[in-house]
Amino acid sequence: WDHDVALAGKRVAVIGTGATSLQLVPAIVDESAHLTVFQRTPIWVFPKPDSEIHGIARAVLEFGRLRSALRAIGTIATEIGMGGMLTGPRWMVDATRKLAEAPVRAWMRSQVTDPATREKLIPHYGLGCKRPSMSNDYLKTFNRSDVSLVTESIERITETGVVTADGVEHEVDVLICATGFKLWERDSVPPFPVVGRGGLDAAEFWAVNRFQAYQGVSVPGFPNMFMITGPYGFVLGSYLWMIEATSAHLSRAIAEAKRRGARQVEIRQEVHDEYFQKCLQRQARNMLFTPTCAGSNTYYIDYHGDSPFRPTTHGEMYWQNRYYDLDVYRYRAGIDDAVQPAAAEKAAG
Known part of the structure; x- marks a missing residue:
């Protein structure tokens, strides 16, 4: 102001x-x-x-x-x-x-x-x-x-x-x-370049494949990248509960990597895909996609026509983030070029 x-x-x-x-x-x-x-x-x-x-x-x-x-x-x-x-x-x-x-x-x-x-x-x-x-x-x-x-x-x-x-x-x-902010528009998430394995760009990945992330935290092809407010991570209600839940999720993954002596952590593709499909199936029941919400111009729906909120209860969010099977992640001892500083600098420059 x-x-x-x-x-x-x-x-x-x-x-x-x-x-x-x-x-x-x-x-x-x-x-x-x-x-x-x-x-x-x-x-x-x-x-x-x-x-x-x-x-x-x-x-x-x-x-x-x-x-x-x-x-x-x-x-x-x-x-x-x-x-x-x-x-x-x-x-x-x-x-x-x-x-x-x-x-x-x-x-x-x-x-x-x-x-x-x-x-x-x-x-x-x-x-x-x-x-x-x-x-x-x-x-x-x-x-x-x-x-x-x-x-x-x-x-x-x-x-x-x-x-x-x-x-x-x-x-x-x-x-x-007073026109709001870009939440789920193309190239607004993430608001800065994020490059994964093989030069995979996060904004382009989501543009082609729709917004998606395992429990709103992890995306295949982006090792060592953890999100607090990622797609399908937030349950309608308290923002603080979501932050606490996703923070607990990534803390468990990082702690397990440290315990195993791993320097690279990545969500398994099949686990991520199963979670994404469950979210899509559940969101089909969402009232946002009914005539009730016609004309609302809601930002709860992204430019793909999806609603990337987590279609679960807070109880599910709390439990699943804290008690998921740690083997849903793949742990590696070394670091490939996807997370080398030189590669990140090249992508940003």
Whole structure:
């Protein structure tokens, strides 16, 4: 964020209505003369409970066993709610989703006074199709006379503003792009050159063969390469659980290599392929590929048309990363040219 750019008295436009925009729009609206928000896809917005913790609540949280019990309840709820979206039967997922959607839509509508603007801000795709967010201020911002919501698609940016598909040029002094980040687009993973055995490039490998990795950690042809957040490693829910699980996985492999006196570790092709096929079979049940998510423009689906989340529960992720058969990896005493520094430097240069 460039703090040298003054917004006071300026006509400001924000492109995007995701997590960044939800925080940004209410924070700058009082400073700008007029704020225009360009929306491609509305976002699910939850209220953000932000009450002070005191009295009995503070006493409970200061008691270790009670705190752990509450965390366990939250963990189970997350496992059922988030993990169930990927692994549960379709009828149960649809019923649970619709039950959760009704009160959220009702709350969102209660925040906006103008009927036309209100409906533009309400998602028509299912809850869970893309990342939701929380804000007590974002939706209310559109009740102001100095705030405009534009839902026509952007055709081009000019020196003086933004031209939309209906031919209107919206005059702008400062343009802010809250347009997200590249997650599963081609050449965005990995964001730097990664070269394996025989000059195999990771970005090209995934472009040709689809995103894949054994438990999100290892890929055949890339010895000694371990990932924390690789394809089919993350279960919807806690990012911390995934980091802990994949870290435990690679730590076991490295420790076993050290025990065997090996300097090279590589996942076996047949083990990796079996895991990948199981993921593809399970993801076929994912609601992301149903009409429920049509029009969501979700980044949960990559450019191959896959959803490289791990289609398991957190329990499975925890157990499988910590107790896999160590012989799924191949251990070698020497190091071939795939991991020689000179080869890596040549590829990068």
